[in-house]
Amino acid sequence: xxxxxxxxxxxxxxxxxxxxxxxxxxxxxxxxxxxxxxxxxxxxxxxxxxxxxxxxxxxxxxxxxxxxxxxxxxxxxxxxxxxxxxxxxxxxxxxxxxxxxxxxxxxxxxxxxxxxxxxxxxxxxxxxxxxxxxxxxxxxxxxxxxxxxxxxxxxxxxxxxxxxxxxxxxxxxxxxxxxxxxxxxxxxxxxxxxxxxxxxxxxxxxxxxxxxxxxxxxxxxxxxxxxxxxxx
Amino acid sequence: xxxxxxxxxxxxxxxxxxxxxxxxxxxxxxxxxxxxxxxxxxxxxxxxxxxxxxxxxxxxxxxxxxxxxxxxxxxxxxxxxxxxx
Numbered sequence: 219x220x221x222x223x224x225x226x227x228x229x230x231x232x233x234x235x236x237x238x239x240x241x242x243x244x245x246x247x248x249x250x251x252x253x254x255x256x257x258x259x260x261x262x263x264x265x266x267x268x269x270x271x272x273x274x275x276x277x278x279x280x281x282x283x284x285x286x287x288x289x290x291x292x293x294x295x296x297x298x299x300x301x302x303x304x305x306x307x308x309x310x311x312x313x314x315x316x317x318x319x320x321x322x323x324x325x326x327x328x329x330x331x332x333x334x335x336x337x338x339x340x341x342x343x344x345x346x347x348x349x350x351x352x353x354x355x356x357x358x359x360x361x362x363x364x365x366x367x368x369x370x371x372x373x374x375x376x377x378x379x380x381x382x383x384x385x386x387x388x389x390x391x392x393x394x395x396x397x398x399x400x401x402x403x404x405x406x407x408x409x410x411x412x413x414x415x416x417x418x419x420x421x422x423x424x425x426x427x428x429x430x431x432x433x434x435x436x437x438x439x440x441x442x443x444x445x446x447x448x449x450x
Numbered sequence: 451x452x453x454x455x456x457x458x459x460x461x462x463x464x465x466x467x468x469x470x471x472x473x474x475x476x477x478x479x480x481x482x483x484x485x486x487x488x489x490x491x492x493x494x495x496x497x498x499x500x501x502x503x504x505x506x507x508x509x510x511x512x513x514x515x516x517x518x519x520x521x522x523x524x525x526x527x528x529x530x531x532x533x534x535x
Contacts (some may be wrong), residue, residue, distance in 0.1 A: 221530040373516045380519035383526065435510040440509065 221387075223315050237320040244306050244317070258346060273301065284436070292442060295334065296435050299327065307382055307427030310389060310417065316427065319382040322377060328375035329436045330398035335370075346373040348446070374437060381430050385422035392418060460534050470527035478518035485510045 255266035263271050277297035283291060306317035317323045332414040340348045352367075353360040396410040489507040493500050527533070 309485075317535060377516055377519050377522060380522050384522060387526075388456070429508070433508060436505070436509055437512065 220429045221383075223320050232306045235320070236315050237317055237323050240306065240309060240314065240317055241323065244302060246398035248301060272298070280435075281439060284439045289443055289446070292439070296439060299331075299435050299438070300431060303316050303327075303378075304427055307431060308423055310386065310421070310423035315386065316382050316423075316428070318427070322380045324375040325371070327434075328371040329382055330377075331374065331412045331441075332371040335445045336367075336441065338442060341447055342446040362437070370441065374434065378430050378434055381426060383424050389415070397422070457535055459518040464528040464534065465530050467495070471521045471525040471528070474521035475518045478514060478521075481514040481517075482511050487515060 225233045225235050227234045228394060230396045247253075251266070252270070255270035255319045259267060274297065276292065277300060278293050281296055283292040285292060303318060306323075307319075309316045339351075343351060352363045392415055393411055394413060397408040400410040485507055489503050492503050
């Protein structure tokens, strides 16, 4: 059994996987949506503009709730993460591999979040305050704090990846099992696959992506606003 | 020890290790249970704080879950991407 994403072709020495192609498709779709929904803006939104305004308002309210008024400028990044990760992880509904079930998708996002958090920490506290906070409460705790801080992107990437990969494995096992069951009773068509897996699909391909994407964004927000807090 | 290649032996013990790694999930289950139970207690005491409590619970569950996810990834690595074979 092969577990990794399908390799569709090679670009020189670089393999092009399913994840990369779907990532491109989603980027183009999001760009097209943003362009189409804001092309003819009206005072009273209707159609696509209403959807876009609803998304933007939701993201801004969420960021304002967690990070306060000062954190509002992070809303575009958080919103991008949300609208990329949530539909991208629902690809299991189309019998494709979810984007986030590939470590090559989650790790870069986690690294971007990590760099953003520490850049903003240095910016808010100055380099001296940043090092002072790292070596609190005692100077010899510095290596410990560095280790625990550098585990953040690892856990962030692994959490999303592990959860969705577990979903993929469970769904694969269930579909194979149902196919086997229907051939056992002598049917040429795997008709058991028709209705029975629907609740599991709803859980692993619709609920889990929303929850995990939300948690990814939530943790990024919490850590960013913690990093920006200056202690008196 | 005739007929058993070293590779088969490694695979056998990797499978055992993959199973043993998942014992970590017991602790994660207890942790998440505690988390949810305390949230229910808090909500019963102060129903108007439900939204905040739910948000905090989700973060707590996510942080607790990490240990279990690491165990899952280790066992998946042992089964599918074994570094010893």
